[in-house]
Amino acid sequence: MATKKKIKVLVTKVGLDGHDRGAKVVSSLLKEAGMEVIYLGMFQRPEGIVKAAIDEDVDVIGLSYLSGEHLIFTPKIVEEMKKNSVDDVLLLAGGTFPAEDIPTMEEMGIDKVFRAGSLTASIVDYIKTNVEE
Amino acid sequence: MNNQKDRETIESGHRRSNGEDSFKNLSGFKIKALYGPEDISHLNPETDLGLPGEYPFTRGIHKTMYRERPWTIRQLGSLDSPSRANERIRQLLKMGATGISLCLDMPTIMGKDSDDPLAEGEVGSCGGVAIDSIEDMRNLMEGISLDEISINFVSNSQSAVLLAMFVAVAEERGVPLEKLTGTMQNDILKEYQAQKSYYFPPRPSMRLTMDTLSFCNKFLPRFNPISISGYHLASAGATPVQELAFTLANGFTYVEEGIRAGLSVDSFAPRLSFFFKAHNDFFENIAKFRAARRIWAKTMRERFGAKDRRSCILRMHAQTSGSSLTAHQAENNIIRVTTQALSAVLGGTQSLHTNAFDEAVSIPTARSEKLALRTQQIIAGESGVINTIDPLAGSYYVEALTDQMETECYKYFNEIENLGGVISAIEKGYYARIIADSAFRYQEKIEKGKRTVVGLNEFFEEEEIDIQLREADPGFEDEKVSGLTDFKKNRDHALVKACLNDIRDVSQGSDNIMPALIKAVKSCVTLGEIIGVMKEVFGEYREDYIY
Numbered sequence: 001m002a003t004k005k006k007i008k009v010l011v012t013k014v015g016l017d018g019h020d021r022g023a024k025v026v027s028s029l030l031k032e033a034g035m036e037v038i039y040l041g042m043f044q045r046p047e048g049i050v051k052a053a054i055d056e057d058v059d060v061i062g063l064s065y066l067s068g069e070h071l072i073f074t075p076k077i078v079e080e081m082k083k084n085s086v087d088d089v090l091l092l093a094g095g096t097f098p099a100e101d102i103p104t105m106e107e108m109g110i111d112k113v114f115r116a117g118s119l120t121a122s123i124v125d126y127i128k129t130n131v132e133e
Numbered sequence: 134m135n136n137q138k139d140r141e142t143i144e145s146g147h148r149r150s151n152g153e154d155s156f157k158n159l160s161g162f163k164i165k166a167l168y169g170p171e172d173i174s175h176l177n178p179e180t181d182l183g184l185p186g187e188y189p190f191t192r193g194i195h196k197t198m199y200r201e202r203p204w205t206i207r208q209l210g211s212l213d214s215p216s217r218a219n220e221r222i223r224q225l226l227k228m229g230a231t232g233i234s235l236c237l238d239m240p241t242i243m244g245k246d247s248d249d250p251l252a253e254g255e256v257g258s259c260g261g262v263a264i265d266s267i268e269d270m271r272n273l274m275e276g277i278s279l280d281e282i283s284i285n286f287v288s289n290s291q292s293a294v295l296l297a298m299f300v301a302v303a304e305e306r307g308v309p310l311e312k313l314t315g316t317m318q319n320d321i322l323k324e325y326q327a328q329k330s331y332y333f334p335p336r337p338s339m340r341l342t343m344d345t346l347s348f349c350n351k352f353l354p355r356f357n358p359i360s361i362s363g364y365h366l367a368s369a370g371a372t373p374v375q376e377l378a379f380t381l382a383n384g385f386t387y388v389e390e391g392i393r394a395g396l397s398v399d400s401f402a403p404r405l406s407f408f409f410k411a412h413n414d415f416f417e418n419i420a421k422f423r424a425a426r427r428i429w430a431k432t433m434r435e436r437f438g439a440k441d442r443r444s445c446i447l448r449m450h451a452q453t454s455g456s457s458l459t460a461h462q463a464e465n466n467i468i469r470v471t472t473q474a475l476s477a478v479l480g481g482t483q484s485l486h487t488n489a490f491d492e493a494v495s496i497p498t499a500r501s502e503k504l505a506l507r508t509q510q511i512i513a514g515e516s517g518v519i520n521t522i523d524p525l526a527g528s529y530y531v532e533a534l535t536d537q538m539e540t541e542c543y544k545y546f547n548e549i550e551n552l553g554g555v556i557s558a559i560e561k562g563y564y565a566r567i568i569a570d571s572a573f574r575y576q577e578k579i580e581k582g583k584r585t586v587v588g589l590n591e592f593f594e595e596e597e598i599d600i601q602l603r604e605a606d607p608g609f610e611d612e613k614v615s616g617l618t619d620f621k622k623n624r625d626h627a628l629v630k631a632c633l634n635d636i637r638d639v640s641q642g643s644d645n646i647m648p649a650l651i652k653a654v655k656s657c658v659t660l661g662e663i664i665g666v667m668k669e670v671f672g673e674y675r676e677d678y679i680y
Contacts, residue, residue, distance in 0.1 A: 016239040016255055018329030021369050021456070021572050024680035028573045029580075041678045042329060045251075067239055068496065068605070072254030096460070098495045098602050116460045116493050117589050119580050 007131050009060040010053050012040035014073045022095060022116070023064035029120040030062075035127070046076040050084055058089060059131045062123075063110075065095035070105060078109035090130055094118065154583040158417040159575075160374035162537060168529035176532060181427070185522045189430035191423050191535065192523040193481040194446045199519035205484035206509045207232030207285060207450065208502065213257025213609045215264065215272035222277060222284075224499075230506055232484055234285040235273075236261040242330045244291050244668075246661030247613045248621075256610040260496040265617050265661065267654045270298040271305070279303050280312035285360065285450065290332050292319035293341045294660050296348070296358075297650035316357035316406060316450075319345055322383040322555055323362050325676070326564035327369035332664060335556045337671035341646065342387070343394045348647040350401045357406045359387055360450065366564075367410040368456045370572025373421050374538055376410060378545035379564065381428055386555040388437055402433060403443035411477040411485075412454045413469065419525060420534035422449065422480030428539055450484035451477040458493040462588030463600055466490035471508050478512055479525055485509055491600055498603045565679040573680075617659070624657035632656045633666050640670040 011027045013020060020042050027037045038056050040049065053061050063070075063077070070093060081089070093105060094114040102113045112126055156164045165172075176182070183189055186196035195201070210222035210233040222233050238261035240252035246265045247256045257263050264270060277284070279302075288295045296317055303313055321338040324331040331338065342359065349358035363371075363380035371379060384405060391401050409425065411418050429447035433439040453473035458466040467490045474487050487505040489497030497505075513519060525531045552558040578584035585591050632653035639649045653663060 016243045016245070016251065017259065019368075020329060024569050024678075025370075025572050025576045027680050028569070029576065039678050039680060041676075067255070067259035069239075069255055069258060096493060096495070100602075117586075119590075120576070121580060 006034065006036040007060065007127060008036045008038065008056065008058040009062055009127065010038045010040055010049070010056060010058040011062045011064065012044045012049055012052075013042045013064045014044050014046065014049060014077065015067070015069045016043065017065075017067040017069065018042050019066045020064070022066070023062075026062065026064070026094060026120060026123065030124065030127075033120075033124040035124075046073060046080045049077060050080040050086060053081075053086060053089055054084060060090040060092060060127055063091070063093045063095075065093060065097060068097075070095070070097050071101060071108075074105055074108045074110060081109075090127065092123070092126070094123070154578060158373070158414045158534075159412055160372045160417060160538075160541070162374075162417075162534070162541075168533055170529065172529050172533040173536070176536060178527075181536075182526060182532075188434070188442065188445060190426040190446055192526050194426065194448060194483070198481065198522040199478070199513070200522065203513045203519060204478065204482055204509075205232035205283065205450075206230050206506065206513070207234050207283075207484045207486050208506050209234050209236055209260070209486065209497075210284075211236040211260055211262045213238065213261075213263060213606060214613065215262055215269040216275070218262040219273050219275050219277070222282075225502075225506065226282065228503060228506055229510055232283045232285065234287055234486055236287045237291075238263045241265075241291065241660065242289075244332050244661060244664030246617060246659050247610070248617050249661055254610070256613050257606070263613050264295065264298070265613075266620055266657060266659045267298050267301055268620055268657075270295075270302045270654075274299075274302055279306070279308045280314055280355075283314045283316065285316040285318070287318050289318055289321055289324050289328070290330055290338065291660060291664060292317045293345050293646060293650055294654065294663050296345055297647060297654045300353075300647075301651055301655045310352045311354055313353050314355050316360050317345065318360045318362060318408070320359055320362045320383065320408075322386060322559070323365050323380070325559045325674070326366055326379065326383075327371070327568060328365040329676075331674050332668060333671040334674045335559055337640075337667075338674075339390055339556070340643075343390055344645045344647055346387070346391055346401055347394060347396060347645055349404065350396060354404075357404055358401075359404075360406045360408045361387065362408040364408050364410045364452055366568065367412060367454070370568045370570075370575060372571050372575075373410075373412055373414070373417050374541045375545065375567060375571060377421050377425055377428075377538060378542040379549075380407065380409065381425065381432075381542065382546055382549050382555055384429065385432060385436075388433070392437070398433075398437045398439050399441035399444050402437070402439055403441060403446070407447055407449040409449055409451050409482075410454050411451050411473040411480070411482075413457050413473065415472060415476045416531055416534060417538075418473070418476040419480040420531055420538050422451070422477070422482065423531070423535045424538035424542065425449065426481070427535070428542060448483050450486070451480070451482040452486040453477070453488045455488050455492055458488060458490070459586060459589050460493040462594065463491055463494055465588050466493065467504065467508070470505060471512075474508055475512055475516070475518065478518060481523060491602070494600065495602045496605070498601055500601065562677055562679050565676065569680040620657065621659070628656045629658050629662070632658045633662060636663060637666050637670060640667055 185193040212218045239255040361384045363376040367376040430445040433445045489501035
């Protein structure tokens, strides 16, 4: 049986906030679920994130937000992806934000938003269903 | 919360059928069904407990505890702009808060001015106040008695600069430095271990902390120069016993460094203070606070030879657990905060911050913050728990658990020592590994239904109650940046340059940096400019990611 290519996920935090518990826990749980995780870590900028996504040829970018920066950085990352014709990568966001911001984030170009308290099973399922083999 | 099937699996598995995880506390200790005299027969009531206000202070640091004076009700007085934060502080004091904690916005936390390109979009973020210059400190402290109201600056890597601004403003206002009260968190070790708002490598950071400690020791005898903080370790995932052990080990490290800097232990140890989390497990939390006092007292006397009883007293601030709050059914958080706050009081804290229930969703509103404040006032005024001192002393369970906390702590102390001490353990990734592992296990238990979170993995509801959210001020960033631009334009540029050169020179040498910083902030040099020069000298820290 041929081994299926592992799904590759880039997990990172954009901006100045260093609360990395969520990003790390999700990374570990995605690894447990059989995915390959590129953990880019904290203090990243949109350009660097998209460059890393291209270099590493990832299937998914997972952004972890906490300090209210989601509406600022999301459009910048989406723009950077467009500029570099990155159109086959799933863009996910997780963290602390008001429910009313979720539709806005999805309009901006996030494929799926997971709020604080989401079970990672739902993230794993979403990725497995939506990453094209 | 989309996966109904997973949800059902989790829900069908609850109700105390948690297998081997049943009846374990957050530290992973197995809790027995019943405790009795045999569990505490090895303890000596005189030497292990003592009386309240007496060594080893297990029963509390004051003879009279809350009968004479309740704990300091300390709430967050921060908002984006210094003058709005000032208004907020006054409001809180009017509503009965007796202390204030002040959070900074992300750029200030990271040592950047509001006009830094990397600050874009984050000025005034995270419910924190933006402080660029002495002007901001002036506005923040306007009309607040610096010798009466204790402000706790939740400030770490930039503490020396903020302290310089605080001192400069006090001098302008003619307040004698020896009367200044307040706290700088200034706990750099836990930044590398958990909170991650570091700029320089650990050793130069420690030097700055020691400079502030020596400076306060000489000129600000009523000020707390370091608040050694377990809270952030716990928020990043450390279990309660890990929080306790790591925090105390950090405390001992500051003591060692202070002694190495030439101070006598009794000259500075009485001003060291602590900050712990009040997490969900009620009795575990109480035991943690009691064990903290006992371990500190014994170590200060036996290992560091402290003679002054105040050196042996562990004074603490506590905060309910932000990381235990849920976005789902957010109003349930009111109850979580209440039981956590009660445990902090029964554990004998000196100061308490209760979280607002909407923090898992957004920055709190004035209404949710007021409710958090009232929660403490109800515990203090109505519950009757303050009527007697340390009511849980002698409880078989609480004493056995306190003892177990102490014993387990020493295992971590040994591990850290074997790695060459705290800084070396940081550099070897020890904390990153343990904390990530504990965070992972905690989440895994929730996901598998082995740890109950009401409203999340039990009693989940698809429908959510709408809660009112705080409206951010979208114009603030532009307003702050343009104010700063004007401020930078209208200053003596040659003087600014000279001050920055001084700071560079002192940073390269070993003299205390505080005088150069005070002169600089008085000469309108900004926080970002100072940190920028220091980075040139000290370099920047990058951690290896371990998860």
